[in-house]
Amino acid sequence: MSEQTIYIIIMAVATCAVTVGLRAFPFLLFGSGKKCPPVIDYIGKVLSPAAIAMLVIYCWCSTYRNSDFLSSGAGIPELAASLVTVGLHLYKRNPLLSIICGTAVYMILVQKIF
Amino acid sequence: MIKSKTLKAAFIASLPVLMGYLAMGIAAGILLAGKIDRPDISFWAFITSATTISGALQFAIVDWIAQQTPILDVILLTLFLNIRYAMYGLSLLERFRGIGFLKKSYLIWSLTDETYALEVECKVPAGGNPLNYCLAVAAFDHLYWITGVTLGALTGRLLPFDNKGIDFAMTALFLVVLTDQCRERKNRTPALIGAAAAVIGRIFFSVDNMLIPAMILMTVTFIILRRRLEKGICNE
Incomplete structure (x- = not known):
């Protein structure tokens, strides 16, 4: 096995262990048997x-991670597509429809206009 | 066995994740295959995406492999990149209580941002088992992620159409879940606090570093406002 292969394996084990460990953390702490303290219950709800x-x-912020805010839309595509998504969802209550239409509006805006 | 009605509902709910994960996964796969020059890179794309389902991480490991970043750094960076996951389980403690070890392990292992949003919402059809619904959603999302990353590494830039902007499906998914949650009055103040914490996090930090301060800020705010917010919850 090459040095790089060994590195990839160790790295994969490390990233997996840390990520899964983080995800398991609250369950390990409060998951077994008894009820968890009320404050944790409350935090979980809010x-x-x-x-x-x-x-x-x-x-929204991630879109502008690698590009200049003003020259690449200044938030208008995000705002417009988000309004379409939420507006349609309040009106029709169909998650898939809202998401597909919002995404389509966004794709058209960033590909054709901005 | 999972009822087909439950399975179908889970599949439909997971479709936005399909769009988002394929787009993001393919991008991560392309990056990996582009930067790491070895014939078996698609295999490693498969292994890394199947074992650690994490968007930002999948992009980060490309540089780590290229530069052989020390493992201690890898551990610390992963910890910071994904520490928000340590909070998500708090909302699912009750739902996952008392279920079998294997099922619970899988649900915890596969808990991404998008899967979390769908599991918290848990739109299981009448008569369906919420747990099976969550398992199905988790498995679908997991599958999309593996497919995206592996496909990206295999095919490189041979994409059939311009998919720029398709990752907005993920934003739209969060928006839809948030809209549904805010139909209940008790969720509105917490949602506002979360949004405000994120904005403050972004003002003082870069995009990549905003989530940890935002989560600390919202948790502190929740503890300070506990009495008032809990009254709101009880009044519902």
């Missing part, structure tokens, strides 16, 4: 809308 809202903001 965390999901908060984390998902955070991921939305993060996705």
